[in-house]
Amino acid sequence: xALEHALLVSLSERSGxxxxxxxxxxxxxxxxxxxxHQQIYKxxxxxxxxxxxxxxxxxxxxxxxxxxxxITDTGRKTLSEWIRTPGTDTGDRRELATKIRGAAPSDLPxxxxxxxxxxxxxxxxxxxxxxxESRDYPHPDALSGAELQQYLVLRGGVLSEQGTVDWLDxxxxxxxxxxxxxAD
Amino acid sequence: xALEHALLVSLSERSGxxxxxxxxxxxxxxxxxxxxHQQIYKxxxxxxxxxxxxxxxxxxxxxxxxxxxxITDTGRKTLSEWIRTPGTDTGDRRELATKIRGAAPSDLPxxxxxxxxxxxxxxxxxxxxxxxESRDYPHPDALSGAELQQYLVLRGGVLSEQGTVDWLDxxxxxxxxxxxxxAD
DNA sequence: CTATACATGTAACTAGTTACATGATTTA
DNA sequence: TAAATCATGTAACTAGTTACATGTATAG
Numbered sequence: 171x172a173l174e175h176a177l178l179v180s181l182s183e184r185s186g187x188x189x190x191x192x193x194x195x196x197x198x199x200x201x202x203x204x205x206x207h208q209q210i211y212k213x214x215x216x217x218x219x220x221x222x223x224x225x226x227x228x229x230x231x232x233x234x235x236x237x238x239x240x241i242t243d244t245g246r247k248t249l250s251e252w253i254r255t256p257g258t259d260t261g262d263r264r265e266l267a268t269k270i271r272g273a274a275p276s277d278l279p280x281x282x283x284x285x286x287x288x289x290x291x292x293x294x295x296x297x298x299x300x301x302x303e304s305r306d307y308p309h310p311d312a313l314s315g316a317e318l319q320q321y322l323v324l325r326g327g328v329l330s331e332q333g334t335v336d337w338l339d340x341x342x343x344x345x346x347x348x349x350x351x352x353a354d
Numbered sequence: 355x356a357l358e359h360a361l362l363v364s365l366s367e368r369s370g371x372x373x374x375x376x377x378x379x380x381x382x383x384x385x386x387x388x389x390x391h392q393q394i395y396k397x398x399x400x401x402x403x404x405x406x407x408x409x410x411x412x413x414x415x416x417x418x419x420x421x422x423x424x425i426t427d428t429g430r431k432t433l434s435e436w437i438r439t440p441g442t443d444t445g446d447r448r449e450l451a452t453k454i455r456g457a458a459p460s461d462l463p464x465x466x467x468x469x470x471x472x473x474x475x476x477x478x479x480x481x482x483x484x485x486x487e488s489r490d491y492p493h494p495d496a497l498s499g500a501e502l503q504q505y506l507v508l509r510g511g512v513l514s515e516q517g518t519v520d521w522l523d524x525x526x527x528x529x530x531x532x533x534x535x536x537a538d
Numbered sequence: 539c540t541a542t543a544c545a546t547g548t549a550a551c552t553a554g555t556t557a558c559a560t561g562a563t564t565t566a
Numbered sequence: 567t568a569a570a571t572c573a574t575g576t577a578a579c580t581a582g583t584t585a586c587a588t589g590t591a592t593a594g
Contacts, residue, residue: 183500187572187573187574188573188574188575189571189572189573189574193571193572198504198508201483201507201510201511204444206554206555206556207573207575208554208555208576209553209555211575212554213553230572230573233561233572233574234561234562234573235573235574236572236573236574237574263510263514267507267510270503270506270507271503271504271507273503299385310528313528314530318528318529319454319455319457319529320382320455322454322524322525322528322529323385323386323454323455325521325525326386326447326451326521326525327386329521329524330386330517330518330521333514333517336513337509337510337514340509340513341506341509341510344494344497344502345506346498357581371544371545372545372546372547373543373544373545374544390582390583390584391547392547392582392583392584393581393582395547396547396548396581397581399547414544414545417545417589417591418545418546418588418589418590419545419546420544420545420546421545421546
């Protein structure tokens with residue numbers, strides 16, 4: 171589960187309550203991910219059982235007690251291992267974004283490799299969709315009806331895949347290279 | 355549930371077995387959606403109970419019997435109603451793509467309105483992310499470390515939102531307008 | 539002989555949503 | 567006086583994944 175890892179990234183930046191984590195998700199991490207407070211509380215509960223996080227309960231007057239969560243050493247280790255391990259071959263953008271966000275300097279070589287890998291998956295799909303496009307719809311201006319609509323959906327696929335490739339090219343250009351003398 | 359609607363779209367184009375629907379998902383509809391055969395069989399079962407689809411069982415020698423599903427009048431009505439009704443305000447691309455794919459000529463005015471609505475949601479988010487970008491990272495070339503990585507993830511959000519807007523602009527330009535005399 | 543296509547499903551699980559429930563403080 | 571913010575959760579449900587189970591025909 172990647173929500174677990176996203177929470178670890180957030181907690182590795184700074185500790186906070188479930189409520190605060192929900193709000194952070196609505197803002198920064200939520201640029202590409204939404205998680206409800208219910209889901210976050212549930213996940214934090216399981217993570218506590220698994221020793222990835224701990225919390226300190228703080229009494230407050232007028233408000234319910236709050237639980238301030240922080241990442242444990244086990245959590246930090248689990249996160250780093252996850253970042254260093256290639257993900258699934260579905261090319262999940264959310265998962266990759268979490269890894270980019272959470273990678274420590276020592277994780278960067280593995281991260282770059284993973285970005286390359288995911289970029290290749292999306293480039294391949296973009297190519298595949300473009301081949302469908304030219305094969306099945308050689309004259310897009312002449313289309314109408316159901317065929318036009320099918321074409322437009324395919325166009326969405328092409329643009330989405332190519333957009334991901336463009337983003338990852340930006341990422342690779344900006345991320346520090348391990349060996350600046352030998353170009354990639 | 356939108357898988358239900360995606361299956362109705364597929365069956366409204368032509369009838370088929372659960373297996374065939376799975377394969378069609380892997381190809382055309384699967385450009386932006388994946389569904390496993392297990393999930394499709396389960397969903398077809400529920401849809402049969404709800405009267406959206408029916409099947410005819412066909413014996414085959416050497417192969418297990420197959421169930422050829424087709425859409426019912428209720429299913430067709432349900433699909434059309436769903437297409438004509440605005441969706442959630444999360445701006446789900448998958449859902450919109452299903453509507454574009456499934457809309458009959460008489461659904462087009464409502465579809466255009468929905469595309470406009472979803473385009474506006476994504477344009478708003480693109481703007482919001484760009485405002486974060488210029489406020490929090492005025493000099494992107496000077497960034498490094500965690501801050502650079504946060505910026506790159508935000509860039510992914512900007513590109514993704516803008517990419518969706520660009521796609522929907524293409525859709526609006528290509529889809530026939532109800533009144534060609536008054537420009538939008 | 540191995541993989542792929544055809545054809546169906548169950549069981550157990552993980553992920554995520556929606557509705558409900560409580561209650562104080564601050565801002566408009 | 568109404569809404570938003572802070573703060574926690576449970577219960578019921580829908581959606582989707584992974585592992586298991588069976589069996590033939592055909593192409594390489």
